[in-house]
Amino acid sequence: MPNASSFKPFTLALIQLGSIGPNKAENLRHAREMILKAALGSVATKKPDLIVLPECFNSPYGHVHFPVYAEKIGFSPGADYDVVVSPSDSVKMLSSAAKEVRAWVIGGSIPERDIADDTKVYNTCTVYNPDGELVAMHRKVHLFDIDIPGKIKFKESETLTGGTSLNYFDTDFARIGLGICYDIRFPEMAIIAARKGCHVLVYPGAFNMTTGPLHWELLQRSRAVDNQVFMSMCSPARDLSAGYHAWGHSMVVDPMGRVLGEAGEGEEIVYSDIEPSALESARAGIPVTKQRRFDVYSDVSAQ
Numbered sequence: 001m002p003n004a005s006s007f008k009p010f011t012l013a014l015i016q017l018g019s020i021g022p023n024k025a026e027n028l029r030h031a032r033e034m035i036l037k038a039a040l041g042s043v044a045t046k047k048p049d050l051i052v053l054p055e056c057f058n059s060p061y062g063h064v065h066f067p068v069y070a071e072k073i074g075f076s077p078g079a080d081y082d083v084v085v086s087p088s089d090s091v092k093m094l095s096s097a098a099k100e101v102r103a104w105v106i107g108g109s110i111p112e113r114d115i116a117d118d119t120k121v122y123n124t125c126t127v128y129n130p131d132g133e134l135v136a137m138h139r140k141v142h143l144f145d146i147d148i149p150g151k152i153k154f155k156e157s158e159t160l161t162g163g164t165s166l167n168y169f170d171t172d173f174a175r176i177g178l179g180i181c182y183d184i185r186f187p188e189m190a191i192i193a194a195r196k197g198c199h200v201l202v203y204p205g206a207f208n209m210t211t212g213p214l215h216w217e218l219l220q221r222s223r224a225v226d227n228q229v230f231m232s233m234c235s236p237a238r239d240l241s242a243g244y245h246a247w248g249h250s251m252v253v254d255p256m257g258r259v260l261g262e263a264g265e266g267e268e269i270v271y272s273d274i275e276p277s278a279l280e281s282a283r284a285g286i287p288v289t290k291q292r293r294f295d296v297y298s299d300v301s302a303q
């Protein structure tokens with residue numbers, strides 16, 4: 001169970017990034033500019049402690065693009081993160097931006113080429129502390145392979161390899177669980193993260209115009225209520241001139257399932273103040289965390 005004392009109020013900023021085009025250098029320049037802007041905070045909130053970018057922010061979204069834009073990051077989840085030898089362009093930008101604004105940054109995701117096996121590309125989220133150190137990463141575990149006839153067909157597995165680990169990291173204000181987009185459809189991941197003490201789950205994502213309207217909010221509110229945690233997904237802005245039309249609506253949900261913040265469709269920064277008391281009162285009032293019947297069914301987190 002999370003240690004309540006390690007969970008402190010903090011401000012979260014989601015960057016619903018627009019103008020993601022074919023020019024990677026331009027995508028990185030714009031993402032950096034938006035991190036600096038997000039760091040200023042809004043009139044209603046203080047300077048954010050944690051800034052989040054969307055899934056696949058440095059390249060157009062599509063399985064054909066992933067190998068072209070892939071970068072070698074240089075280490076694996078669970079490794080000693082000091083072993084980064086030569087940071088990639090995206091890692092350099094994210095690290096220096098985090099250091100410049102003195103905030104935690106969840107760098108959405110980028111296509112990552114395996115350092116040891118050139119044939120493997122992952123969809124990878126990297127995380128930086130306010131000193132600009134790369135402290136965690138998550139490779140999308142569940143690849144987005146769907147086929148809804150007449151609506152949407154997508155097959156990430158044509159060019160991507162799925163990650164093999166579940167990941168979270170500790171800040172001075174919360175334990176934060178990571179996932180990427182389609183990972184949210186697999187409740188076991190969120191259950192395990194919550195039982196390992198995560199207070200907040202952050203999944204960079206990019207739902208689409210078919211599944212977005214039906215499932216984007218529903219899935220986030222479900223994971224939040226099931227696990228009595230804060231849940232947040234950060235999307236790219238919708239761009240109807242791009243090959244993939246993202247749903248947008250970057251969102252933050254509290255442990256009772258209330259939507260604390262939601263973007264529209266365009267480029268926007270959503271700020272939310274995260275209050276630990278909302279988690280504590282949800283768990284005290286509806287004590288499911290103490291009522292589980294592991295004598296009747298098994299605990300998926302007990303592995």
Ligand SMILES: O=C(O)CCC(=O)C(=O)O
Pocket residue numbers: 055143144180181182183185205206207208211212215
């Ligand atoms: O699950 C969905 O409907 C969308 C998932 C997705 O877009 C992704 O994993 O990138």
